Amino acid sequence: MEKTKKNSIAKNILHLFYSTALSSVLNAVALIVLASYLQSYYYGMFSVVLAFAMIMGYFTDAGLSDIVLREGSKKEVNPSILISSYVKMRMGLLIATFLCGFLIIHISNSGNHELIQTAYFLIIPMVTGIALQSIGTTYFQLIEKMQYYGLIRIISAVCLVLTLLTGMLFRFNPLTICTLYGLSYLAAGVIGVFLVRKNIQILLKSPFHKGLLKNLGSFTAGGLLFVLLPQLGPIVLEKTISLKEVGLFAVAYRIPQALQQIPFIVAGAYYPVMFRSYNNNLLDDHLRHNIALIKIISLVGMAMTIPFYYMSDFVIHLLFGEKWIQAAFPLKILSVMLTLQAINIALADGLTTRGLQLYRTVVQFISAISGVFVYMVLSKTYGVSGAAIAGVVIEIIALLGFWVSIPNRWIMAKKVIIPYTSFFAICLGCIDFFLGSFPFLAAVLNFILLAFLIFVDKESMEKINSYLKLSGFNQNLKSKKSEGV
Numbered sequence: 001m002e003k004t005k006k007n008s009i010a011k012n013i014l015h016l017f018y019s020t021a022l023s024s025v026l027n028a029v030a031l032i033v034l035a036s037y038l039q040s041y042y043y044g045m046f047s048v049v050l051a052f053a054m055i056m057g058y059f060t061d062a063g064l065s066d067i068v069l070r071e072g073s074k075k076e077v078n079p080s081i082l083i084s085s086y087v088k089m090r091m092g093l094l095i096a097t098f099l100c101g102f103l104i105i106h107i108s109n110s111g112n113h114e115l116i117q118t119a120y121f122l123i124i125p126m127v128t129g130i131a132l133q134s135i136g137t138t139y140f141q142l143i144e145k146m147q148y149y150g151l152i153r154i155i156s157a158v159c160l161v162l163t164l165l166t167g168m169l170f171r172f173n174p175l176t177i178c179t180l181y182g183l184s185y186l187a188a189g190v191i192g193v194f195l196v197r198k199n200i201q202i203l204l205k206s207p208f209h210k211g212l213l214k215n216l217g218s219f220t221a222g223g224l225l226f227v228l229l230p231q232l233g234p235i236v237l238e239k240t241i242s243l244k245e246v247g248l249f250a251v252a253y254r255i256p257q258a259l260q261q262i263p264f265i266v267a268g269a270y271y272p273v274m275f276r277s278y279n280n281n282l283l284d285d286h287l288r289h290n291i292a293l294i295k296i297i298s299l300v301g302m303a304m305t306i307p308f309y310y311m312s313d314f315v316i317h318l319l320f321g322e323k324w325i326q327a328a329f330p331l332k333i334l335s336v337m338l339t340l341q342a343i344n345i346a347l348a349d350g351l352t353t354r355g356l357q358l359y360r361t362v363v364q365f366i367s368a369i370s371g372v373f374v375y376m377v378l379s380k381t382y383g384v385s386g387a388a389i390a391g392v393v394i395e396i397i398a399l400l401g402f403w404v405s406i407p408n409r410w411i412m413a414k415k416v417i418i419p420y421t422s423f424f425a426i427c428l429g430c431i432d433f434f435l436g437s438f439p440f441l442a443a444v445l446n447f448i449l450l451a452f453l454i455f456v457d458k459e460s461m462e463k464i465n466s467y468l469k470l471s472g473f474n475q476n477l478k479s480k481k482s483e484g485v
Contacts, residue, residue, distance in 0.1 A: 019150020026157035027258050033164050034177070035251055035320050042174045044234075044243035045115055046122075047250035049178070051231035052105060053123045057130035059097040064089055064212060065138040066352060071211045072142040073275045078209075080201050083139055085209040087202055094131050098124070118178050125182035129156075132189025139196045144272055148195055156188030229368055229394060236375040237387055249384050251320060252330035253391065256338050259304050263297045263342040267349055274353035286353065287408055294346040294416045299454060301342025302424050306446045308335035309428065310439040330388035339424065340395035343417065347402035356405065363401030370397050423453055 035043055068086050071077050101123070109115050133152055140148040163180035172180070196202065233253055237246050270293045277286040308315060312332040316324055351360040371394040378386030378393075403409050403417065427449045435442040 019147075019154050023150075023153040023157035024258055024261055026154075026161050030157070030160045030164050033161070033168060034181075035324065037164075037168050037177065038174055041243050041247070043250065044238075044245075044247035045118060046174070046178060047234045047246060048238050048243075049115065049119045049122050051234045052101065052119060053126050053130075053182075054231050056097050056101040056123060057127045059101070060090055060094045060127060060131040061134055062093055064093075065134060065141075066357075067212055067214070068138050069142055069272055069275055070279075071209065073272060073279050074211075077211070079142075080203065081206050082209045082212075083135075083196070083200055084203045084206045085212055086138070087135055088204060088208070089212060090131050090135060094128065097127065101127075118175060121175055122178040122182045125179070125186040127182075129182070129185030129187070129189035133185065133192045136189075136192025136196050139200065141268060141272060143199075146269065149268070152188060152192040152195070155191050156185060159184035159187045229364065229371060229398075232368065232371045232394075233375060233387060233391060236372055237379055240376055240379045241383060241387070245384050248324070248327045249330060249387050251316075251324050252327040252334055252384075252388060255308065255315070255331060256304075256334050256341075259338060260341050262304065263300050263338075263345050266293060266297050266300065267345050271349055271353065274349065278353050278355065287411070290346065290350040290353075290408075291412060291415055293349070294343060294412060295420070295457070297342045297346045298339065298416065298420050299450070301339035302420075302450055303447070304338045305335045305428075306443050306450070308332070308338070310432070310436075310443040310446070314439065326384070330384050333385065333388035334391055336392050336428075337395050339421075340392065340399055343421070344395060344398050344402055347399070347406055347412075350406055351402065354407070356407075359405035360402070363398060363405060366401060367394050367398040370394065420453070424450070 034046070038046060064086060068082060071082055072079065102119070105116060105119050109119075133156060136152045137149045140146065140152075160181065163184045164177065167177045167180045234246055234250055237249060241249075270289055274286055274289050274293075277283075277289060309332055312335065313325065313328040316328040316331060320327070348360050348363075351357065371390070374390040374393050375387060378390040380386070382389070403413065406412065427446055431442045431446050435445065
């Protein structure tokens with residue numbers, strides 16, 4: 001493979017920002033279309049099957065993507081052999097995943113033939129598409145060319161919206177709609193692999209890169225738990241509340257779950273850089289990057305929490321209509337997850353890029369086990385609202401676990417975690433108490449206070465200025481001033 005010039009962190013963030021923003025909007029549109037088209041019963045069933053699909057989709061990866069980034073950061077590794085070995089393992093895992101996954105679905109839902117049939121028609125194309133898309137996104141993340149990573153995601157989102165709109169236009173039944181949902185992922189996956197093959201040779205007869213097997217177990221378990229946690233709700237709640245209530249929870253949960261992709265913009269740009277710093281023994285650089293990541297990503301999470309916390313009624317009514325208004329209060333509770341998840345992503349990536357994946361796995365395992373118990377207890381007692389509270393509690397458990405596990409915990413607590421979270425929690429609570437009946441005013445005031453937090457943090461201001469300079473914003477502004485505009 002020819003040596004290509006890598007993008008800077010800021011440039012990769014820029015590429016990921018517009019692509020993730022666009023794909024997230026399109027995915028949100030698809031979500032709204034689907035919820036408005038399906039009844040709550042069928043949407044609840046779809047949510048359960050989708051949870052299985054996402055878990056099975058992860059098993060086709062089993063943590064390999066992170067290992068590819070780790071191995072690819074080493075100078076002596078042949079990229080073509082590495083990617084070819086990665087593709088071979090993904091195809092083997094895809095077959096094994098289908099065999100084991102559908103066996104579990106049959107055993108756990110033996111009395112619900114409609115759900116099993118839906119699972120086949122949704123999962124086969126969707127999980128295959130996820131596997132193929134991941135090959136593309138991992139490769140372009142490895143070479144730090146995030147414009148192609150973003151392109152694959154945009155194509156996937158566009159295909160999703162177009163197929164669902166087609167299904168609605170021709171009034172297809174729920175089973176056909178689910179099939180179209182899966183096929184949209186498959187189409188984007190095929191395009192993703194095509195883009196990879198244009199940049200590098202994939203030789204199935206090439207030697208196998210044995211480095212992919214190093215610490216595979218801990219990466220697999222950790223990645224599985226990371227994927228499992230967002231899907232835990234629908235799977236557990238199916239046993240404790242009605243499918244209609246599962247549908248309400250799913251509508252509220254899907255919004256923060258979709259927006260969770262935005263913090264991954266920043267994390268995705270820092271991830272290979274942090275791997276490279278640690279593998280080259282640049283520990284101070286690694287710490288500096290990790291602190292910067294936590295600061296930026298937590299501010300992004302807070303900015304996303306604010307509108308959904310104060311204006312959840314308006315958002316649900318606007319997007320889904322009056323029939324879903326019962327999902328508004330759960331959405332308000334779940335919006336807090338956006339801030340907690342953002343911080344957790346940064347802390348967890350700090351562990352993985354330091355070679356401490358086992359610690360990340362243990363924390364996620366504890367969170368998952370606790371999550372099952374918390375979901376069951378709170379949903380039985382408080383219904384959908386209890387399930388939403390459970391989602392927040394799980395993220396708090398994970399945050400504490402990641403923080404305790406990271407070597408520079410006190411530096412990070414002092415510089416970011418304690419001041420940022422304390423300030424935001426106080427602002428959120430006090431403003432809601434005094435201005436809760438004026439949601440728009442409350443949101444505006446909280447945004448002003450968040451901007452103040454950025455302004456008083458010199459390191460954050462320096463980062464923002466450097467990104468603006470790189471994007472050409474400052475130069476454009478100066479040229480306009482010189483022209484008298």
